[in-house]
Every structure is written in structure tokens, then in C-alpha cells.
Amino acid sequence: MADSSRGTYWITTFGCQMNKADSERMAGILESMGYSAGSGEDQADLVLYNTCTIRDNAEQKVYSYLGRQARRKRDNPALTLVVAGCVAQQEGESLLRRVPELDLVMGPQHANRLDTLLSQVEAGQQVVATDDHHILEDITTARRDSSLCAWVNVIYGCNERCTYCVVPSVRGQEQSRLPQAIRLEMEGLAASGYKEITLLGQNIDAYGRDLPGITPEGRRQNTLTDLLHHVHDVEGIERIRFATSHPRYFTERLIEACAELPKVCEHFHVPFQSGDDKLLKAMARGYTTARYRRIVEQIRKLMPDAAISADAIVGFPGETDAQFRRTLELVDEIGFDLLNTAAYSPRPNTPAADWPDQVEEHVKVERLKELNALVERKAKACSQRYLGRVEEVLAEGINPKDGTQLMGRTRTNRLTFFPAGSHRVGDTVPVRIEQVRAFSLSGSAQAQPALVR
Incomplete structure (x- = not known):
């Protein structure tokens, strides 16, 4: 067992489930190095912010937190200050110019290398790790927040090019883990008493596209559907979930597998983003609202009680009131159990950020308020069935x-x-x-x- 001679650590996580899973892995690495979990951010010997850049307010919150720790480090030079995740990847060395007290800036692809990078810091270097990096299989044990439910990464990165999204530029190209490695991790979790697994990917339906294998019938092997069949019988695991799906790749074969496999939970998170086809095309989403409706129809045909959640954006550049109304119509028609909503936020190095027809902030605020009110009404109606x-x-x-x-x-x-x-x-x-x-x-x-x- 590692001693705690290095002191205590504190990790603050912003953003998505992928970031939460990364934080658990980095916590595991820190504990293997001899750090112990601290009782508070302002007392810890190592402070790590695992950051999100999907929206500007999340990014600005990071800088606010960093300012407090930078002042603390000026009084206590022994403090180790780390920024990981998507803001780190996006800003790179410019973060050091903005916050020179930082010891380590590391992108999401380097989460598994935290120990190596910290050894460079301990040798007196100020380190920036944002280059493309092949994500090797984990050999560390994550320090998981739950003892029952666990995230299992199955694919890293994203090859999509949605015009509003910064994820591909900060998380890199798709890298699928081998099915055998995923199953082995799940077997280890089951042996430790975990009962529920959520398979994670930024675009999980793309799982396996970078892996070899074609069936005699000419079908690509190692799809998400194949993976669900491969891991379904892991003894001790009672429930399997997966997220996040993309309508472009969400197949009927996948829906059929979910209906057939008893451990796969009746919950699907399939973002639609807008109820208007012209906006979906401008977003480069690669599907139409008709295609999205067919997905929902097929889910409810095979699993009538399934819950469906999604993501939606209001105020995308050029969005007219009529186009926003189509989003409301889609939400009203489908009746989502949960809908994550956001006002469009221009992100650096994305095409839509430079388009001239940006929607005024007060319009975004009003549309978001109207959408959220509808979401709550529909969610209440969905709850009645229980x-x-x-x-x-x-x-x-x-x-x-x-x-x-x-x-x-x-x-x-x-x-x-x-x-x-x-x-x-x-x-x-x-x-x-x-x-x-x-x-x-x-x-x-x-x-x-x-x-x-």
C-alpha cells in the first residue's frame, strides 16, 4: 500500500461524464503515487482542475477557481497546481502566460500519464502536455466515487465536426478500446461488488470504427451492438447503460439488441440539438428531424416504457423564431423524460463562432426560459406513468x-x-x-x- 508521504490532493471536475471518469482515473494514479484524498480544496497539497470548454461559463468558472489557488501558491510555493481536461488542451501554453503559477497543463488524452508528468514537475519543470497521444489501456485502478455504479470508457475522442462543438479539437480522434479489455475491466469491477456499468464515449455509437473486423456477410464487427453482446453475461453486473449516442449512427440493430438483452437498461440518451432541419444541416449533425423521430418510434415500438433523454441548443447562429418553435414542437411531441438544454455559446476554433448571424443574448435567454418551462411540464407528464x-x-x-x-x-x-x-x-x-x-x-x-x- 502506498504511503501518504506526498500529502493530500483535491480534484474539482467540470463538465461531462467523460471528465468524471477521467477524474476517477487520475485520483487512482495520485493515490498509487502516495497522495491521499484531502478534506478541502484550500488545504490540499496538490490541486487539480479537470476542465470543460463546451460552454463559456464553465471555462470562466475555471479561471475564477484558478485565481484563488494562484494567490495561495504565492504564499505556499510547495503547492502543486494542475489544470487538466479540455480547457488545458484548448489553451495550452497560453494558460501558463495567464496563470504562471501553474505547474502542469495536460489535455484529456494524457490523463493516464499523470504520474509521469508529475515526476517532471517534481524535477523542477513547468510542463505542458497537449500533443496528440495514443491512449494506452489503463494499468491503474480508478478511485471511483461510487462503490456500486462505475463508468467504463469504451471509446475516446470524436471524429465528428459539428460546427458548434470544440470536443474533436480538445479530445482528439476516436480511439476504441478492445472488447476483451473492456470485458476484463467489467469483470474486475464485478469482483469488487459493482452492480451497474455505464459504457462511456463522446460518440459511443462510433465504437469500433477504428478496429479491424468484417463478418462473412460483409458487416463491420466490433460495433457497439457487438460489444453489448460481448459483455452482457459478466457475472455480478446487474445493469448496463451507455452514453452518449449520436442519431447519425443509432441503428435499428442496436435498438433490437437493447430490447433483447435483459441487463441493458431501458434508458437512451440521444441528443437532437434542434427541431429544425436547416439548423441541423448548419450544425453538420448529419440527420434530419424525420430520422430522429424514426429512432424514437422504433425505441417505443420495441420498449414502450423506455425513457428517452436528450440535449438541445437554443440560439444557434441564424436561428429564427419559427425555427425555435420547431424545437418546441419536437419536445412537445416526443415528451422527453429529461432534456439538457443550453443557450448556444461560441467556442474558439469552431466554424459557427465566426458566423455573422449570431443571436442576441437576451433572445437566447428568453428562448431557453421558454424551452425549460416546456421541458418541466413534459417531464411531469412522463412521471405520471410511474x-x-x-x-x-x-x-x-x-x-x-x-x-x-x-x-x-x-x-x-x-x-x-x-x-x-x-x-x-x-x-x-x-x-x-x-x-x-x-x-x-x-x-x-x-x-x-x-x-x-
């Missing part, structure tokens, strides 16, 4: 607002609260739903087993 039903809930923790209650999620990803009674964290509990809200449920544990799906 009332009186018995749902299978994996108890993931104790309700922080009521210590007598456990909380967990249904297979459809609805957050659910219920009195603990004799149940413990880690139990899969049949819960009769007695109260429904837009984005959560409450109920009571039942004696009878949950329905086998």
Missing part, C-alpha cells in the same frame, strides 16, 4: 436530506427515494411509487420481488 407501479430501484446511497431514506434509480434512470427499513445501500429493491415529480419519484419498499423484465 404512479402506483412497482419499480426496481438500485439503492445507491442515503438521501442527504433525510437519513432514514435510501435513494437510487429505476432502470429508466428516474431518481427514486424510499424509507430504508431493513434495506441497505447496494440492495436492488422493488419500490411502489406513491409520489411523482418532474425529475424524481418517491415510494415504499415492497416485499414481493420486482418484475423480471
Whole structure:
């Protein structure tokens, strides 16, 4: 066991699930080096910000945090200050000019090299690691935030070129992990008591495009569908989820596999971004609203109770009021269980940032407000279907607002609260739903087993 002679660390994570998974891996590396988890940001000997650059407000928040730590470092030169993730990749050496107190600036592709890079810092160097780097298989153990639910990266990077998105330039080209390595990691997690796995990729439906293999029928092997079949029977894993999907690659074969494989949860996150075809073309999304509707129709045909969540952008350059209304119409028609919404934020080195027809900020704010109100109304309506039903809930923790209650999620990803009674964290509990809200449920544990799906 590593000692804690190096002191304590603190990681603050901004952004997506990929960043959260990266932070868990970097925490594992730090602990293998002899660091121990700190009790607070302002007391830690090493502070690491794992950053997001999807929207400007997330990026600016990082600089605010950095300013506080830079002042602290001027009083305590022994403090090690690290910026990782997408802002690091985007800004590179310019971050050092802006915050000269930084010791290490490292892009997402270098997360697995944290120990090597820190050894250079300890040798007296100020390090910038933002070059293209092949992501090798992990040989470290992540320090996971949950003891039941785990992220498993299956593909890194993104080859898409959406005109608003900075991800391909900061996370690099697609790199798929081998199916055998993914299964081996899941088997290790199952042996450690994990029950739910979320397979992660920036564009997970692209999994395997860079791997060899063609079937005798001429079909590409090593697709996400093939991977689900390959890992489905890992003993001890009760639930499998995956995110994030892209409508361009979301196939009927994948939907059929999800319906056939009992461990795959009935929840799909498929961003649509806009309900207007002209805007989708300007975004370079590669599908139409008709195509998106067919995906939803096929999901609901094979899995009528499946939950569907998505992402949407308002105020994309050139968006007219009529085009925004088409987004509202799509949301109203489909009735998403959850919709992550955002006002368009121009990002550096993306085509749309330089277009002349930018939407005024006050218009974006009003459209976002109107969309969010509709999202909540539709989510409340979606929740009604749970009332009186018995749902299978994996108890993931104790309700922080009521210590007598456990909380967990249904297979459809609805957050659910219920009195603990004799149940413990880690139990899969049949819960009769007695109260429904837009984005959560409450109920009571039942004696009878949950329905086998």
C-alpha cells in the first residue's frame, strides 16, 4: 500500500461524464503515487482542475477557481497546481502566460500519464502536455466515487465536426478500446461488488470504427451492438447503460439488441440539438428531424416504457423564431423524460463562432426560459406513468436530506427515494411509487420481488 508521504490532493471536475471518469482515473494514479484524498480544496497539497470548454461559463468558472489557488501558491510555493481536461488542451501554453503559477497543463488524452508528468514537475519543470497521444489501456485502478455504479470508457475522442462543438479539437480522434479489455475491466469491477456499468464515449455509437473486423456477410464487427453482446453475461453486473449516442449512427440493430438483452437498461440518451432541419444541416449533425423521430418510434415500438433523454441548443447562429418553435414542437411531441438544454455559446476554433448571424443574448435567454418551462411540464407528464407501479430501484446511497431514506434509480434512470427499513445501500429493491415529480419519484419498499423484465 502506498504511503501518504506526498500529502493530500483535491480534484474539482467540470463538465461531462467523460471528465468524471477521467477524474476517477487520475485520483487512482495520485493515490498509487502516495497522495491521499484531502478534506478541502484550500488545504490540499496538490490541486487539480479537470476542465470543460463546451460552454463559456464553465471555462470562466475555471479561471475564477484558478485565481484563488494562484494567490495561495504565492504564499505556499510547495503547492502543486494542475489544470487538466479540455480547457488545458484548448489553451495550452497560453494558460501558463495567464496563470504562471501553474505547474502542469495536460489535455484529456494524457490523463493516464499523470504520474509521469508529475515526476517532471517534481524535477523542477513547468510542463505542458497537449500533443496528440495514443491512449494506452489503463494499468491503474480508478478511485471511483461510487462503490456500486462505475463508468467504463469504451471509446475516446470524436471524429465528428459539428460546427458548434470544440470536443474533436480538445479530445482528439476516436480511439476504441478492445472488447476483451473492456470485458476484463467489467469483470474486475464485478469482483469488487459493482452492480451497474455505464459504457462511456463522446460518440459511443462510433465504437469500433477504428478496429479491424468484417463478418462473412460483409458487416463491420466490433460495433457497439457487438460489444453489448460481448459483455452482457459478466457475472455480478446487474445493469448496463451507455452514453452518449449520436442519431447519425443509432441503428435499428442496436435498438433490437437493447430490447433483447435483459441487463441493458431501458434508458437512451440521444441528443437532437434542434427541431429544425436547416439548423441541423448548419450544425453538420448529419440527420434530419424525420430520422430522429424514426429512432424514437422504433425505441417505443420495441420498449414502450423506455425513457428517452436528450440535449438541445437554443440560439444557434441564424436561428429564427419559427425555427425555435420547431424545437418546441419536437419536445412537445416526443415528451422527453429529461432534456439538457443550453443557450448556444461560441467556442474558439469552431466554424459557427465566426458566423455573422449570431443571436442576441437576451433572445437566447428568453428562448431557453421558454424551452425549460416546456421541458418541466413534459417531464411531469412522463412521471405520471410511474404512479402506483412497482419499480426496481438500485439503492445507491442515503438521501442527504433525510437519513432514514435510501435513494437510487429505476432502470429508466428516474431518481427514486424510499424509507430504508431493513434495506441497505447496494440492495436492488422493488419500490411502489406513491409520489411523482418532474425529475424524481418517491415510494415504499415492497416485499414481493420486482418484475423480471
